[in-house]
Amino acid sequence: MNIRRRKFDALIIGAGGGGLRAALQLARADAQVAVVSKVFPTRSHTVAAQGGVNAALANVTPDNWHWHMYDTVKGSDWLGDQDAIEYMCRAAPRAVYELEHFGVPFSRLADGHIYQRAFGGQSRNFGGEQATRTCAAADRTGHAILHSLYQQNIRARTHFFDEYFAIDLVCDGEGAVLGAVAMEIETGEPILIEAKTTLLATGGAGQLFRTTTNALINTGDGMAMALRAGIPLQDMEFFQFHPTGIAGKGMLITEGVRGEGGYLINADGERFMERYAPNAKDLASRDVVSRAIAIEVREGRGCGPARDHVLLKLDHLGPDVILKRLPGIRDLAMTFLHIDPIEQPIPVYPTAHYTMGGIPTNRFGQVVVPEMQSPEEAVEGLYAAGECACVSVHGANRLGGNSLLDILVFGRAAANHIIAYLKDHRYHRPLNEESVDRALARLARWDEPGDGERVEDIRAELKKVMETHCGVFREQTVLAEGVEKVKALAERMQDVRLRDTSKTFNTARVEAMELENLIDIALATVQSALARTESRGAHSRIDYPERDDQNWMKHSLYFRDGTLDYKPVRIKPLTVESFPPKVRVY
Amino acid sequence: MKFSIYRYNPETGEKPYMQEYVLRDIDPGMMLLEALMRLKQDDETLSFRRSCREGVCGSDAMNVNGRNMLACITPLASLREPVVIRPLPGRPVIRDLVVDMSDFYRQYRAVKPYLIVNDPEPEVERLQTPEERERLDGLYECILCACCSTACPSFWWNPDRFLGPAALLQAWRFLADSRDQATDERLQALEGPYRMFRCHTIMNCVDVCPKGLNPTRAIGRIKHLMLKRSF
Ligand SMILES: Cc1cc2nc3c(=O)[nH]c(=O)nc-3n(C[C@H](O)[C@H](O)[C@H](O)COP(=O)(O)OP(=O)(O)OC[C@H]3O[C@@H](n4cnc5c(N)ncnc54)[C@H](O)[C@@H]3O)c2cc1C
Ligand code: SF4
Ligand code: SF4
Ligand code: FES
Numbered sequence: 001m002n003i004r005r006r007k008f009d010a011l012i013i014g015a016g017g018g019g020l021r022a023a024l025q026l027a028r029a030d031a032q033v034a035v036v037s038k039v040f041p042t043r044s045h046t047v048a049a050q051g052g053v054n055a056a057l058a059n060v061t062p063d064n065w066h067w068h069m070y071d072t073v074k075g076s077d078w079l080g081d082q083d084a085i086e087y088m089c090r091a092a093p094r095a096v097y098e099l100e101h102f103g104v105p106f107s108r109l110a111d112g113h114i115y116q117r118a119f120g121g122q123s124r125n126f127g128g129e130q131a132t133r134t135c136a137a138a139d140r141t142g143h144a145i146l147h148s149l150y151q152q153n154i155r156a157r158t159h160f161f162d163e164y165f166a167i168d169l170v171c172d173g174e175g176a177v178l179g180a181v182a183m184e185i186e187t188g189e190p191i192l193i194e195a196k197t198t199l200l201a202t203g204g205a206g207q208l209f210r211t212t213t214n215a216l217i218n219t220g221d222g223m224a225m226a227l228r229a230g231i232p233l234q235d236m237e238f239f240q241f242h243p244t245g246i247a248g249k250g251m252l253i254t255e256g257v258r259g260e261g262g263y264l265i266n267a268d269g270e271r272f273m274e275r276y277a278p279n280a281k282d283l284a285s286r287d288v289v290s291r292a293i294a295i296e297v298r299e300g301r302g303c304g305p306a307r308d309h310v311l312l313k314l315d316h317l318g319p320d321v322i323l324k325r326l327p328g329i330r331d332l333a334m335t336f337l338h339i340d341p342i343e344q345p346i347p348v349y350p351t352a353h354y355t356m357g358g359i360p361t362n363r364f365g366q367v368v369v370p371e372m373q374s375p376e377e378a379v380e381g382l383y384a385a386g387e388c389a390c391v392s393v394h395g396a397n398r399l400g401g402n403s404l405l406d407i408l409v410f411g412r413a414a415a416n417h418i419i420a421y422l423k424d425h426r427y428h429r430p431l432n433e434e435s436v437d438r439a440l441a442r443l444a445r446w447d448e449p450g451d452g453e454r455v456e457d458i459r460a461e462l463k464k465v466m467e468t469h470c471g472v473f474r475e476q477t478v479l480a481e482g483v484e485k486v487k488a489l490a491e492r493m494q495d496v497r498l499r500d501t502s503k504t505f506n507t508a509r510v511e512a513m514e515l516e517n518l519i520d521i522a523l524a525t526v527q528s529a530l531a532r533t534e535s536r537g538a539h540s541r542i543d544y545p546e547r548d549d550q551n552w553m554k555h556s557l558y559f560r561d562g563t564l565d566y567k568p569v570r571i572k573p574l575t576v577e578s579f580p581p582k583v584r585v586y
Numbered sequence: 587m588k589f590s591i592y593r594y595n596p597e598t599g600e601k602p603y604m605q606e607y608v609l610r611d612i613d614p615g616m617m618l619l620e621a622l623m624r625l626k627q628d629d630e631t632l633s634f635r636r637s638c639r640e641g642v643c644g645s646d647a648m649n650v651n652g653r654n655m656l657a658c659i660t661p662l663a664s665l666r667e668p669v670v671i672r673p674l675p676g677r678p679v680i681r682d683l684v685v686d687m688s689d690f691y692r693q694y695r696a697v698k699p700y701l702i703v704n705d706p707e708p709e710v711e712r713l714q715t716p717e718e719r720e721r722l723d724g725l726y727e728c729i730l731c732a733c734c735s736t737a738c739p740s741f742w743w744n745p746d747r748f749l750g751p752a753a754l755l756q757a758w759r760f761l762a763d764s765r766d767q768a769t770d771e772r773l774q775a776l777e778g779p780y781r782m783f784r785c786h787t788i789m790n791c792v793d794v795c796p797k798g799l800n801p802t803r804a805i806g807r808i809k810h811l812m813l814k815r816s817f
Contacts, residue, residue, distance in 0.1 A: 216637055506633070507626075
């Protein structure tokens with residue numbers, strides 16, 4: 001077909017922290033790099049990250065990367081790959097110093113070093129005292145990082161395609177990925193961007209759930225593009241529910257509040273986390289705290305007229321700490337609840353937050369799939385980094401502050417691998433025009449007018465189904481019903497039609513394609529959850545309450561045709577001894 | 587609740603017009619963005635930008651009852667009826683409430699909004715005292731929503747030559763950073779009758795900034811620094 005075509009060395013889909021960190025590395029290495037984003041870069045959801053980024057800088061308390069590694073392995077409930085985790089924790093201090101050099105306005109300690117705060121799941125000495133590892137710019141760390149990265153990309157003259165919606169990957173006959181077809185949102189026109197390498201950095205899929213801390217654009221597009229290209233998704237059953245979303249609304253109240261000394265209370269005014277995690281208390285891992293809140297509410301100790309939430313108390317921190325360290329969450333509480341946390345506690349409840357699963361990669365950012373005898377063969381030309389990827393450093397439960405770290409470390413690692421790849425691959429390969437036609441057909445499908453089903457109805461239904469059938473606590477029959485319900489929605493999706501088939505800035509069309517993606521991701525999530533008959537990290541099965549290392553210490557791989565495969569966890573680190581699985585108590 | 591919303595789609599050949607909408611079942615505490623999303627459920631053609639729905643991404647700035655604001659953090663309860671919603675003023679309209687922001691972004695890029703350091707990079711972080719860091723508060727938090735610049739009369743008349751409050755705030759953000767080493771270069775780039783000096787301290791920008799930032803003060807500080815330097 002005759003469409004606009006552009007050629008670059010490297011294509012990056014996504015302009016959040018992951019995509020922009022990679023772009024900067026590539027642009028500074030003089031590669032021709034294009035970044036495609038469906039929103040202007042600084043509107044990507046990295047901007048909303050509040051609490052901070054982990055690195056064992058030891059600016060406040062003694063620390064080292066090995067302790068950080070232990071905490072991450074334990075936090076992952078031993079589903080994280082220990083080679084990738086070692087790599088990330090070792091690279092963390094450098095990643096944060098680089099940010100400082102890029103201009104990130106980190107908060108500072110009296111001696112001028114970067115300010116660090118305590119976060120959940122952090123310890124000294126392999127499970128000892130609380131560590132202080134999260135580097136912060138007040139409670140606007142994501143904003144500070146994303147803007148600085150964008151700014152440095154301006155300086156490095158990265159080429160941006162702002163407000164372009166990526167539709168599908170294109171490839172050659174042998175399965176190498178050679179770019180993508182996207183739509184310019186302003187005109188509705190398609191464009192083919194050919195590239196020797198393509199990096200997916202499209203972020204998470206929080207829009208699967210009704211109540212979420214995620215932006216409306218977090219619809220798992222890159223993951224669904226990978227699925228459609230025949231790549232499986234890994235560990236999709238592990239979805240993080242953050243303990244402290246604003247009850248009923250979903251806006252995040254950072255774990256940093258508890259790091260600064262805030263704590264949770266139930267209707268009796270009891271500091272209930274003391275019962276669930278005697279040592280770490282309110283700073284236990286997120287899965288532990290979320291379950292505790294859900295149990296308190298279920299057993300009738302919730303607060304408010306409907307007894308449907310608990311309270312996060314922080315007034316005792318005093319106005320100084322709140323105004324200096326937590327100004328953003330004070331704004332949020334005042335805007336959305338008319339509550340000033342200097343005086344009153346904030347009502348909170350577990351809220352869908354983070355997609356631990358995603359596109360399987362190795363620690364170089366290469367997308368890997370099982371092939372013949374090998375569980376991890378690299379897909380030529382395709383990379384993934386950030387929340388859409390699964391390296392896997394978060395395993396069954398991500399630690400707070402480790403995702404910003406993940407996007408920086410693996411955004412950079414992927415770029416470095418791409419730079420090396422480009423040295424050996426100087427020419428563009430011819431692509432298979434059929435793959436272009438398929439992507440265009442997906443776009444053209446929304447040109448058929450009519451009055452079939454509405455996007456809105458399917459989307460609302462999907463979020464409700466996911467919340468009821470695939471939430472904090474899970475169980476066989478409920479999950480099985482969930483699978484059927486999502487499948488039914490996938491059926492109905494065929495009959496969805498747009499009332500508005502215009503071209504200019506047609507957001508309805510974008511939302512329709514996002515919903516298609518969400519449905520694929522929802523299927524991956526419920527089916528993987530149904531199959532995993534154990535409880536590990538964020539995946540808690542009432543019917544299988546124990547972790548089962550014998551049978552389940554393995555990664556799930558979900559294919560678009562509904563089949564599931566598994567591959568072993570990489571328990572061997574790069575240089576240190578492996579941390580063998582233990583009972584996980586906080 | 588009654589709404590009157592600016593509608594324009596270049597494909598239809600129709601002139602822009604105001605369309606009336608009515609929304610029932612308003613929840614207490616509901617924000618304007620949610621109202622717009624509900625209206626869109628019944629009228630898919632209504633177009634606007636949005637993402638974070640909590641006032642941090644800067645997507646959904648629009649002109650509501652004559653004032654620029656972010657829909658997602660504007661409570662319906664604070665608005666007089668009918669709620670008159672228009673795109674940000676002074677910018678070309680792409681469709682409905684979506685405006686062309688390219689001039690705004692160009693002015694932002696023009697102030698070199700990035701840290702410039704010529705010294706070799708240390709292996710660790712550069713030090714900055716808490717007091718030095720505090721000077722960036724009220725500057726770095728800008729979300730590039732354009733509420734300010736599109737409320738600034740000087741920007742309406744000279745969008746190509748006057749940098750506008752948002753870009754100037756960022757110019758000061760880097761001038762104020764103890765780590766930055768491009769002060770002279772930055773100040774020189776702001777000289778001349780237009781780039782900065784078109785600001786007549788009308789303060790519209792301060793009034794509308796949803797993040798409570800103060801571009802006028804920042805412009806004042808730049809002028810002050812220029813004066814100090816010229817002695
Ligand atoms: C409220 C909140 C607070 C958080 N706080 C912290 C924290 O304190 N510490 C921490 O470590 N982590 C935190 N996280 C998690 C962390 O912020 C995210 O996981 C991380 O920022 C994701 O970055 P990313 O680059 O992978 O994706 P995003 O920042 O989500 O970027 C995705 C990009 O992909 C683009 N895109 C997506 N689909 C398409 C498409 N089809 N076509 C074109 N472009 C597309 C988008 O436009 C965007 O540019 C928080 C998360 C939330 C929601
Ligand atoms: S104070 Fe200056 S920048 Fe602000 S609105 Fe007035 S003229 Fe524009
Ligand atoms: S200064 Fe305020 S109004 Fe202007 S762009 Fe920044 S956040 Fe928006
Ligand atoms: S939607 Fe992000 S600022 Fe309003």
